[in-house]
Amino acid sequence: MGISLHKSSTVKGPGTLPGPSSLQPILREERIDILRGWALITILINHLSQVVEADGLTAWLIPTPTRYGYSTAAELFVVMSGYMVGLVYLARASAARAVIRRAGTLWLYNLALLGLVLPLALFMSPAELRFWRLGPFLADPLQATLQFMTLQKAPRLLDILLLYVTLMLIAPFAIALHRRSPRLLLMASIAIYLVAQVLTIRHVSADPSHNDDGILKLMSWQLLFFGAMVLGAWRVHMPLFRWLDGNWRILALLLGVFAVGAVARADDVARPEWFTGRYGLNLLRLSHTILMLLLYASLLSVARRFLQSAPLRSMALIGRHSLDCFAAGLLATYVLGLLWERLGGGLILYYAAVLGGLAITLAVANMRESRKKAVKHGC
Template structure:
């Protein structure tokens, strides 16, 4: 007698992974690594010299998109909220541990260079000197994120934003307009009144104020939600492409032509003196002021709206960047540690095009090798 096979429900088709997210995230990681070794020739070629924003904005925006895609479905009406909460906060805990590990590695590198290679320069850079001056207070502040070393302080921002992601995603499915309005108002108030998380024992605030930078993350979350629905957050139309292209061209000219940038900077100063909110007229990274924010959003919209960008990102030539983007966290952690090592070495060598080229190429090769190994790790 033939066995009776119960019919199986058809599997739900998985949506194809958008190659742009991985490739652009990989490009952002390369840019961050190059910029985190100041004084090398190649940093003059990175995006921060072509406009107002840099790879940090891209990193936060794409982190929001990734979180919306990965955790968003759990928070839609009828979704598995507790499962989504556990996954999002589990990822946040991983980010926290990675940040502490990178911090410990950087402190070890600074001490090792001074102890064995008579190169103490890194001990006096990037906030490491605070540990030497206030050891007990700093050892308490580091795990509390009240003190963060320079150049490795974006993960605490992502950690805090990911903790808030479940609530933001829940709102984003139900009242996206309300969420976007509240996010915009918080951004404006935080920038206008310089609101930030304080640091200790060194007085100051976080390099990235979460109250300001949340606007990029929220826009990323809403974009991820819309992508899950097969829609765009902002539709493609010719006039918007024209406006964003014109704004990006203006920003480029503003940056590279002093005869144009000078008068425009004075114009912003005049607007500031006339009473326009500071967060609209200033160029400040801590509070993600308007010129940086608008530049990042214009660039993101244009890259997402041009079909040729998607085709290019799907090509085999850019697959190394896609690989790096898929393994963003381990690549970023290794890159941060290597960048601090190279900073310490450069305190002795100064500017040297050949040496800088070899060091940067070696550091990027190690990151690609780690991403390749991690991508093929069993049970990854």
Template structure:
């Protein structure tokens, strides 16, 4: 598996790059270049656009879903967020010490939780009222458990036990952010082998229903009133593998010079390209499911459990992107819209949730009776609104101004297979 190859080849280098103590007394390190990684912002912006096209109730939601194969924007967004976390907070640990890194993770997790709580309350108040006013089943179905048991839905939602559809990714993100400082602390002092072995084992257990086993035990012990299907679609123990892989890669790039970056053997690159092409063609020939509906073989591509073949497709795309990333960075045009969206990814993600919820509550699911121009116009206005949010964040937030990004561009284009710029401006 690609993950084993990468970790086996480079975990020793990560552990030995420079010793890290639990205090702020570190060996001297080269001063970081304060800049955004514009190509990472562009990728995250692309993931946000793809998620919006999938979640908005338009006729092209299904054709636009999973455009690169049997991999969705959610996998890319989680992996990129983990990569940025590994990059940023490893530098924080090296510069200020592991306790400071842990405090930074906690602060970020609290910000994300505040966003989740705000979105949840928006769903339970504004969207609930709009759904009942316009009688849109699509909106009411999102919060059926809350409408059935409002008080239970409220407190279990705030505890991230009850997670309505569309609002079930940020709780997973929060859990990963809380676990990350302990993972990085171990990695910075002991290497990645143990962490990766445990992560892969958890992913394997998730394929056989680990979460359901733990849920049943919790219900038996506490009488938890939330049905299992209302706890969220994302299998946390499976998705943590994507997070740990991204965290591993980000931490590695934060501490290893560009000349020692990962270089894949040619056979692995060729295999990854072949797998990526195979799944890309397969997806666009058969649709979102590789086999007919209800065929048990679809479990191998299952999104919520990150099925084995879905994971294979994702890892192939990662290898291709890492190998050809330098060439793409130098030759592809920069899309400022995507960069702006990605630089403020958390506010823009929350804005996309608000837009999608309002659309479901007011106009409902897409249907043939709509004018042909309505859905494209709704999508364009949604992206424009998300861009306006990103611009406001750039104007009034603490992130870098556009001039900084332009000054950093020449350095970012000289990195071969990757760049060595650090990211001191936060994660958007």
């Protein structure tokens, strides 16, 4: 998140595989920005929907792909974040140092968000404190804050950046392995994921109260991040988009597979227990994540002439300033969620909250873009 795709010089490091020359400038690909922006918009809508669902409102909620499949926008967010690390940071000689600095920035953002969110806990009911997972900060503020600062636990929604920071702190080790052999890193990441699946199945099956939180979740989700990091270093989006451009047959195939999955989800078609939500990033969820990435890429490639339309330009703008937009959307979700409850709830207020959250996110993106242009022109 928050990594720009402006042209930049790159340095060829050891272990680089054949593909686009790592000495070539990195060119902005508008479709990548749109994908990142779409992920943030979907996350915002999903989070506000979760707020109202927890209060019993379940009908006529805004449909997102999350409701018609087995993956969420969070997976897309992690994949795109890892891809950007590979695309932008691995081209630098000091990639590990740059990643650590970025992790520090993300950690400070999350700490600032905690500082802004905590005062809201004073106005929450016990049920709301449980939902937002803020109870520990009132019961034992020191311990809860220390656990947050050491990346152990986080309130609802702030755990996304916590995972991101953790992955970025591990990234220097992955970068070192990538310098030796990108394929070795990819195989190691896949192996860790498969081990995590076996351990998760054993752990979760042993007790109904167990889930994949903690190290098991990290072992699974690292594949999305580091696998995408390898692909970003290879710049696979370039041949992928060339293959998908104008390819209606591929789009039809992907839409067909998506439709089959949506029907299966709606009809609650029987599947193995370890393919359910309790088991975290299982193979079904991972496969659906890959499907959605390909589907989005295909849609943007077939509809390339619409890339300069106002909605897609807005998505791209949000994607270019993803860290600030994510932070703004997260804070807006807390505030708007509480306002929705205090004002009596209901469907109309839910729609208003979503529109408000989107407006805030876009306003932040425009503000950051204006500031960026002002700095560029020395204003």
